[in-house]
Amino acid sequence: MRILLAEDDRIIADGLVRTLRKSGYAVDHVATGSDADTALMGQQFDLLILDLGLPKLSGIEVLKRLRARKSPLPVLILTAQDAVEERVRGLDAGADDYLTKPFALPELEARVRALTRRGTGNSTRVDFGPLLYDQVDRVARLNGQVVDLSARELGLLEILLLRAGRLVGKEQLVDHLCGWGEEVSTNAIEVYVHRLRKKLEPGGVKITTVRGLGYCLEKPDGGH
Ligand code: CA
Numbered sequence: 001m002r003i004l005l006a007e008d009d010r011i012i013a014d015g016l017v018r019t020l021r022k023s024g025y026a027v028d029h030v031a032t033g034s035d036a037d038t039a040l041m042g043q044q045f046d047l048l049i050l051d052l053g054l055p056k057l058s059g060i061e062v063l064k065r066l067r068a069r070k071s072p073l074p075v076l077i078l079t080a081q082d083a084v085e086e087r088v089r090g091l092d093a094g095a096d097d098y099l100t101k102p103f104a105l106p107e108l109e110a111r112v113r114a115l116t117r118r119g120t121g122n123s124t125r126v127d128f129g130p131l132l133y134d135q136v137d138r139v140a141r142l143n144g145q146v147v148d149l150s151a152r153e154l155g156l157l158e159i160l161l162l163r164a165g166r167l168v169g170k171e172q173l174v175d176h177l178c179g180w181g182e183e184v185s186t187n188a189i190e191v192y193v194h195r196l197r198k199k200l201e202p203g204g205v206k207i208t209t210v211r212g213l214g215y216c217l218e219k220p221d222g223g224h
Contacts, residue, residue: 003048003112004029004030006054006059009051010031020109021151024155026178032055033055033057037062047075047112049075050077051077051079052078052090053079063075067093081100126161128217129219147199157200159173170189172214173189193207204220205217205220206218
């Protein structure tokens with residue numbers, strides 16, 4: 001799951017980035033509306049957290065442009081507590097949900113979970129042979145047992161599951177697992193895959209290495 005955070009308040013932004021990354025999301029942060037607009041045009045995200053009071057280009061304008069491009073990207077807007085009118089304009093412009101500042105971080109996380117679930121369609125559970133993954137609770141069960149996974153391993157598993165049976169390139173994994181300014185090398189990816197594999201293979205879930213290219217989560221029951 002990759003989130004774009006557009007927020008010009010440094011303290012709020014730092015807190016959000018830290019919290020969301022700790023939960024295993026890849027977060028990219030921009031501090032102006034024009035940077036948000038550029039990022040949204042050039043890259044794929046699963047959620048946009050958008051402060052409406054942004055410099056250079058207002059959050060409302062960013063949102064209007066996004067929807068004018070027919071993007072279905074879920075958008076959570078952040079507004080000042082007394083800015084009722086602004087909130088209404090945001091929802092009218094196509095925001096999915098809003099939070100007023102100041103907010104508690106667990107509340108933000110709950111909204112993020114709900115919105116990213118909406119973005120992935122109606123099913124919240126991925127049934128993959130012996131592996132059952134709950135996208136809302138972010139819990140993986142292997143043959144009924146909860147698998148203890150780090151945030152990175154969880155992020156990795158999500159990506160592989162979404163593209164199960166297909167080759168996922170290393171660069172693609174790097175791209176999804178890290179936000180800007182957060183260095184994760186392809187070597188580190190190898191380590192995460194190795195750890196994940198060790199946890200999943202005893203339960204019959206295989207991650208194949210396609211040398212020099214990437215990885216593939218094998219369909220259960222030997223599907224070719
Ligand atoms: Ca602001």
